[in-house]
Amino acid sequence: MRTLKNFKAQKLILLLLIPSLAGMMVFYFIPALSSLFNAFTNHHGDFVWFTNFIDVLTSGAFRLATQNTLRFILISVPVNIVLAYVLAGFCQGLKHKKIFAVIFMIPLIIPSGAIVYFWHILFAENGIINRILFQHGFDTTIWFSSPAAFWITMLVFIFKNIGFNLVLFLAGFQLIPTEYYEVAEINGAGTFQKFRHVTFVYMLPTTLLVLIMSIINSFKIFREIYLLFGRYPHPSTYMLQHFMNNQFAAANLQRLSVSAVMLSLAVFVLVLGVFKGTHKLTDIYD
Amino acid sequence: MKKRLSYRFRLAIVVFSAIICVLPVLFIVLNSLMSADEAASRYTSRVTPVTALGLTDGNLHYVEATLIPDLLTLSGFRDILMHDPTNLRFLWNSLILAVPIVVGTLIISPMAAYAFERLRAKHKEKLFFAYIITMMLPMQALLVPHFIAANFLGITDNYLAIILPAIFAPFGVFLIRQQMKSFDKATIEAAKIDGANELQIFTSIVLPNLKPTMTALMVLSFSEVWNLVDQAVVFIREVRFMPLATQLSIAYSDGMISTVFAISTVFMIPALIVFIYGQDNLAEGVGYTSFR
Numbered sequence: 001m002r003t004l005k006n007f008k009a010q011k012l013i014l015l016l017l018i019p020s021l022a023g024m025m026v027f028y029f030i031p032a033l034s035s036l037f038n039a040f041t042n043h044h045g046d047f048v049w050f051t052n053f054i055d056v057l058t059s060g061a062f063r064l065a066t067q068n069t070l071r072f073i074l075i076s077v078p079v080n081i082v083l084a085y086v087l088a089g090f091c092q093g094l095k096h097k098k099i100f101a102v103i104f105m106i107p108l109i110i111p112s113g114a115i116v117y118f119w120h121i122l123f124a125e126n127g128i129i130n131r132i133l134f135q136h137g138f139d140t141t142i143w144f145s146s147p148a149a150f151w152i153t154m155l156v157f158i159f160k161n162i163g164f165n166l167v168l169f170l171a172g173f174q175l176i177p178t179e180y181y182e183v184a185e186i187n188g189a190g191t192f193q194k195f196r197h198v199t200f201v202y203m204l205p206t207t208l209l210v211l212i213m214s215i216i217n218s219f220k221i222f223r224e225i226y227l228l229f230g231r232y233p234h235p236s237t238y239m240l241q242h243f244m245n246n247q248f249a250a251a252n253l254q255r256l257s258v259s260a261v262m263l264s265l266a267v268f269v270l271v272l273g274v275f276k277g278t279h280k281l282t283d284i285y286d
Numbered sequence: 287m288k289k290r291l292s293y294r295f296r297l298a299i300v301v302f303s304a305i306i307c308v309l310p311v312l313f314i315v316l317n318s319l320m321s322a323d324e325a326a327s328r329y330t331s332r333v334t335p336v337t338a339l340g341l342t343d344g345n346l347h348y349v350e351a352t353l354i355p356d357l358l359t360l361s362g363f364r365d366i367l368m369h370d371p372t373n374l375r376f377l378w379n380s381l382i383l384a385v386p387i388v389v390g391t392l393i394i395s396p397m398a399a400y401a402f403e404r405l406r407a408k409h410k411e412k413l414f415f416a417y418i419i420t421m422m423l424p425m426q427a428l429l430v431p432h433f434i435a436a437n438f439l440g441i442t443d444n445y446l447a448i449i450l451p452a453i454f455a456p457f458g459v460f461l462i463r464q465q466m467k468s469f470d471k472a473t474i475e476a477a478k479i480d481g482a483n484e485l486q487i488f489t490s491i492v493l494p495n496l497k498p499t500m501t502a503l504m505v506l507s508f509s510e511v512w513n514l515v516d517q518a519v520v521f522i523r524e525v526r527f528m529p530l531a532t533q534l535s536i537a538y539s540d541g542m543i544s545t546v547f548a549i550s551t552v553f554m555i556p557a558l559i560v561f562i563y564g565q566d567n568l569a570e571g572v573g574y575t576s577f578r
Binding site: 008009010012013014015016017019020021023024026027028029030031032034035038087090091093094098100101102103104105106107108109110111112113114115116117118119121124125126127128130131134135140159163164167168170171209212215216219220222223226227228229230231240241244245248249253256257259260263264267268271 | 291293296297299300303304306307308309310311313314329331341343346347348349351393394395397398400401402404405406407413415416417418419420421422423424425426427428429430431432433434435438439450451453454456457459464483484485488505509512513515516519520530531532533534535546547550551553554557558560561565568569570572
């Protein structure tokens with residue numbers, strides 16, 4: 001009787017999952033399998049082992065794109081996390097903490113397209129920065145078509161994404177039981193020890209969420225690059241997303257699928273590592 | 287040990303950062319109240335009779351940026367309506383892309399999240415892991431899958447090719463499920479003993495308690511799709527069907543600078559309304575999310 005009731009309950013729960021699962025199957029999982037098929041076949045459908053992979057890996061465009069994407073993620077993600085953490089720490093204990101948290105979310109909420117003209121005015125050939133340089137007798141640069149384009153992209157990215165991380169950190173701080181600091185103090189713990197044994201342990205899940213979100217958001221940088229520089233950005237901002245878009249436009253599904261498969265694999269390894277790492281780290285302290 | 291940083295110092299840094307966060311918005315909104323002539327004389331890059339008096343270098347005229355226009359006027363907004371209605375068309379495109387995606391996500395995600403939390407199935411965590419991987423991939427890595435699916439359904443020349451995959455995007459499921467983990471299990475058990483079935487528990491106990499998270503999801507997903515660029519530049523061929531976000535980068539190259547400010551301001555308004563509506567719940571809604 002009881003199991004029958006449970007079975008019925010489970011059936012009802014399954015019913016709730018079906019819309020999402022069906023959508024994921026139709027738009028993501030099943031077509032991804034045929035994308036996998038593309039990666040290992042030529043355009044006649046013959047199985048070609050890793051020929052497509054070698055083709056992509058040896059292409060200069062792919063290497064440039066991978067290099068730029070990695071460079072971007074490896075710099076922007078840590079900088080963003082550290083800045084957000086420090087700023088969240090500064091906000092902690094301020095009187096109007098909540099108001100500041102709201103203000104810091106504004107860059108995320110405001111569509112990038114709506115403020116792109118601001119960046120244009122700042123960095124354009126006749127923009128504010130060049131004006132100041134010119135007035136003081138320095139050489140001016142066309143920022144958007146120089147390697148500085150990469151750093152402008154970085155700045156815009158950090159500007160946009162720092163607020164969300166900050167709010168996550170602020171919420172994370174609230175989950176730390178304050179008694180723990182008192183206990184640590186009674187036991188004679190110094191600032192560093194308090195950080196290591198209380199803050200670090202309690203902030204770890206939040207920090208990992210922030211890490212995951214920052215990586216997701218760093219992949220969305222294509223939008224800002226497109227808005228700032230249009231369809232043909234400076235080579236220093238040529239990302240994997242551009243590479244993949246170009247393969248799509250050229251109808252080279254093999255190359256596109258190969259890059260997608262490799263990227264998915266990289267993300268898979270990364271997330272698995274984060275999962276395992278979290279469990280290990282929290283196991284030590286729990 | 288070093289002493290704690292003083293309150294004033296921390297406040298100064300925070301206030302300074304806050305100013306940077308609102309500065310671009312203020313700049314665009316305030317400049318949208320500028321007359322077309324003033325905007326042209328301040329921001330045109332070429333030397334013209336109007337700009338010749340400013341700071342120039344050869345044929346280049348440097349901008350004279352300001353936060354407060356000399357003359358306040360709404361003519362920029364009038365010009366959008368009277369002279370440049372294509373922007374309104376783009377705005378409309380943005381709207382009919384964004385609204386179905388947000389509504390769809392808000393319906394699909396909590397259901398799936400609840401199911402993931404309550405289902406006792408062998409491989410559900412593996413399936414959820416697949417959701418997380420999918421969530422993390424850039425849209426471009428999913429181009430082929432989306433294209434194959436759209437082809438199969440015959441919707442390649444249709445907004446549905448963008449809307450449908452976006453509705454099922456797994457971020458919402460992830461966000462809500464992480465929140466549900468902190469939900470009091472005893473309440474659910476009590477309702478079960480009272481004879482409520484799973485659907486009743488979901489609709490009358492779990493869903494009402496998810497309000498902050500749902501609001502946060504609404505704000506985040508609206509701000510995301512209102513700003514939709516990646517999908518549009520790949521899937522939409524004709525310019526007249528493009529959402530507004532894609533057009534603003536091209537807009538500043540041609541003429542009418544005051545309308546760029548005005549349309550950018552109009553573009554912010556829906557996002558701001560959604561944000562102001564949701565900001566109270568935003569921090570709480572994402573707050574207890576953690577990665578465990």
